[in-house]
Amino acid sequence: MKRALRAVLGRLVRHRKLATLVTVPGVLLAVNVPPAVAFVSDYQHDKLINSAEYKARYGKWDVIDLPSDLRVNAVHAALLPTGKLLIIAGSGNDQTQFDAGTFTSLVYDPATGQGRIVLTPDDMFCGGHAFLSDGNLLVAGGTQRYEILDGAVTKAAGQLVVKNENPDAGRDFLKGTEFVAPDGRKYLATNAFTVKPATKTQMGKRGNVTVTASETQVWVESEDTGTAGVTDVPTQYTITGLIGADADNVYGLGQKMTMDKQDYQGIEQAYEFDPFAEEYVRVGDMNHKRWYPTLTGLPDGTVLTTSGLDGSGVILPGQNEIYDPKSKTWTERPDLFRYFPTYPAIFQTAKEGTLFYTGSNAGYGPADQGRVPGFWNLGDNSFRPVAGLRDADQMETSGSAWAGPVQDQKMIVVWGGGVGESPLTSKRIDVIDLEQGPKAAYTPGPDLPVPTRYPNVVQLPDDSLLIVNGSRDYRGKGASDNLVASLYRPDTNSLSAAADRSSAATTTPRASCCPPAR
Template identity: 50%
Template structure:
């Protein structure tokens, strides 16, 4: 007789099978949960932190969350986070612009009234500790297929040598065929230039005076009043200014060559302000001559600031008209002419030349202005620096002057193809500017192709690199949750603890006075791997504590009382304990960073002498090595453990009296 299992046995077997089946189905989730728990346990261990460091999220009040596009460390120890309209056209249309001041020591936040849309401005540290902020957004882009009214640049001419003319926003220009266009901004056109010409008869007698008048010109963006193709023009024409009468109507007119419905790019503003860290407010200064969106501002050896590139007031890359800001006069003057794509990475080098690494943030043709080179602003000469691998993938790459600055070595890390290219490179490269013919040489490769990488110099002479994405704006969930150290002396990378927050476009990182690294922002296009859900701006603020902060705090070097500026010999003395353990001193310039571009940060090796209860540091006197301004002074022990920073000012070299009179 065949065996038949009982009903009870069947139920038991079915029950066990169901459990086994459910366990099998849930195994990946259970394993992932266990793996996450183990990872959390592992990274919390003292030994792990001592080797790799640790990350922590900063509690950010809901009402203080902004789209941080720009970050600058001030000599008060606070961090200025600038959003402007924050890549949010609704805020732009409302005129709602944001800035927040974060105090890392107290972890407090303060809203700062923001007078202009500083979204995608430029910034630079000034000798007195103020932050120069120049440029920003005048108009958001309109993409192909979305432009309903023809528009473009209108050159407004003024032939009157007797009066300046201001045309307000909304002024209308009429074409010869009767089509009307409206200006989108105010425009002021200077007086025409009048020249007196002297001529002589053959007899030598001076003939009556003759005058020559050269029309003045300004530019403004205009848009057709009516939608549709009737506003399209492809030929140069002269336009009547509606509302002007008499001589004004004869003297003032518009000229345009092409008004179309092609994509209209972002447009810049001319406004410039100094942010006062003590008063904690923006103070207006003279505007730039050219409007700029995505400009680079770089400090020169005399404390003046060079503004380079950017999109102008009609959305074109500024063709090479650079300008210089003087913090003494609060005014701008004409600078050397040279074209660069937007946010070019320019570093002041020993001797006064600027190294252009080729790193940039994108706008501009792929074949123009992207080759690295040494630029001398005084003679306006440019020497190419060759040898770079993947030269077509410098957009959104990171660049920095390696520590210490005296070595005069500059590094490029990662980058991507031009525009919305999916390309990215793991290439790093280094150039030694002390060689007779500087050329790039290969450095160690990054773990993978990376664009939008943040690179921060630390007091122990390492370079901390973190974040970035493989693809354009993190497409395809390509954010890279990795971090590593580059050690210039050894020429190699070592691993660091991985960040929890991904960072791509519109992200920043900078060194804090206590030795930590703060990271901000990120503006992904999409929120999922399939690119079906729109991304959101990243508001979480994450701070990294390097391994040196996980050593015995009792053994950490410390500086006591001392001056807040170096003396006339470049020296400063501070009280200190256990001075025999202090072996190095570094002067570190605070960051002003946006769009992976930080041309401010640098670390200078200092002379160091000790007594039983004090240390004295010697600052190099070369302003091309140590540009004037406020710096963080760190001392370290033999293991590279740094003190907390002391803020100290290096003043600009005095100018000759004759130069002051100019």
């Protein structure tokens, strides 16, 4: 077990030196008893966890210090074919870095302890990723705009649909493009955008030609602070700088501008990360902007993308699309229109054309839609639910993983919590055998030592799973972060303690608003 843990955890953290017990004058000890007791207790604990007996039974955490210029606040990680780790931070959950356009990724080599920051062209914070058959990592989606909570919104904002009725040319617009309402109120685009040419359709060989305007969505906010920009009147907006026919052909349509809470917004950009050149290569954009999407590799080498918040912070109701690594393009699949909450845990099963949704998700979306686990048949877009899941109303921010070799087709779900800022959470682990087909159902596994949201579930070389990190409350509120670690063994459906994270200078909380990478 020690070797297995170290093989995966490697040199994640630098080993802390044992404290040295020193003699203190009696009078000082008498005045400062609590710190002295804590000092002795820490010394004894360090001695215990570094003993051969403890490490043989529970494993060991190592601690490393990266140079300050290599430290990133990671949100995704992937083990590359080269043996190195790609650690994606994007803006690293930092509004200041986002505003500055400072996006980072780290390539780290566990064998040498060396790493380097690689150019990261867009904010991949909370995008999705999946490996392609050639070893490249497809990374799609991310953050267009950070959330602004109730009470913190200072300018009225909303979504415009920008239309182009010119079939002969599209147009590119910069961030800050100004839209003007008939009453003179002005709104600025919060991101750059492009409108494609309109499309021409000819009815028959000599029939009339019909022009259909192209359209794209853009988020705008008022130039005025406060409620001056608030409106619920459907409005057509002109674009500053356009004149003549251009002004007639390209315009914005909006329904309302409000001071309501603004959720995270997604981007459409996609990249392949080349693990050998160690660089991102731009590929075709997705048809929809996505924040918190799931990417699932399919047997033919393509990748299915599901869910996510769009460019206005609204969850996509079911527009799913497929990436073709040969053409580097995305194709929307209206025949696979199906709703899931953000970051749905969707896996390819041993049966081609059949996916399994465990029920795990990141939670954005209504509580009564898309929460039921089951088999998704891509042939006819049908969905067959599975039964047996305990605490089914607490699957938000849960973890999912293959239990044992993927050939065994067994999966576990490790518990999360209630929808949204719910105080509900659970200790449950449930198991399902997908080979049971129509009879497949969840069965109970062992309980976790503490209720857990946001767990990381890591498959180890010996087929056991390391369950670590997370918290007992929403986003780690109230100092509820978990510092315990456990090992799940699929062959016996049992759980045992692993080395406690609180024992080796690894007490940094690691609860997350994002589920673990899959």
